[in-house]
């Protein structure tokens with residue numbers, strides 16, 4: 280999917296919501312445990328209940344890999360289900376990969392060839408040759424960690440060099456030598472507030488993947504105020520705040536209601552982008 284298609288989907292659905300499929304066997308409703316594949320059954324119900332309200336799904340690999348082979352099978356089935364039934368959805372494999380070049384090439388092969396997923400999250404710490412193997416595929420995206428939502432973002436990302444440049448700013452600047460905004464996005468946590476202003480000075484046109492609303496308490500309004508650009512430029516993720524709001528047989532309905540609330544706020548925020556077209 281290219282940038283224009285993504286923006287068209289955002290306008291059509293009046294949403295830039297990404298539903299995070301962080302599916303934990305210990306958190307799903309009990310009645311699903313009798314299913315042959317409870318993780319997939321849960322995901323399928325959540326996807327069917329939310330697909331018209333969001334433009335992306337982000338399964339986080341940790342949740343699947345923690346279950347070994349069974350988890351990987353549920354992950355593959357989930358990706359296939361989205362692609363077969365909701366082909367307009369942008370799929371993000373949240374894997375936070377990155378290694379020496381020939382190893383990154385194998386990660387890229389997994390997500391882009393074997394599974395044909397749209398994008399993968401990548402850690403920038405090992406530099407250019409750890410990221411470029413992911414950039415050799417047409418119509419596939421690298422989503423590079425820039426300024427994350429967690430407290431630990433202060434340990435490295437927000438530290439300054441002798442010239443006053445912060446590490447996340449160096450990541451944003453340097454990585455633009457490897458790919459432009461039709462192949463690369465950046466992760467910026469919704470908890471980072473006004474930092475979006477600084478980020479937009481360096482990457483005005485890029486899409487940003489923004490996790491951290493909902494369970495982590497980030498403000499959607501603030502993210503939009505400082506981070507939205509003329510093509511929206513935001514994919515905002517919520518995982519626990521949508522998929523775990525109810526643990527009864529009505530969990531999917533409740534997830535839909537939670538997604539509807541976020542989508543309504545997004546539709547409001549999008550007015551200024553759409554009206555300026």
Ligand SMILES: O=C(O)c1cc(=O)[nH]c(=O)n1[C@@H]1O[C@H](COP(=O)(O)O)[C@@H](O)[C@H]1O
Nearest residue numbers: 339400427428466468490494495517518519
């Ligand atoms: O790359 C990510 O998606 C990510 C980056 C970041 O800075 N913070 C962050 O929370 N995430 C992921 O986004 C999701 C957030 O989940 P909730 O806090 O439950 O909405 C999890 O899958 C996290 O691993």
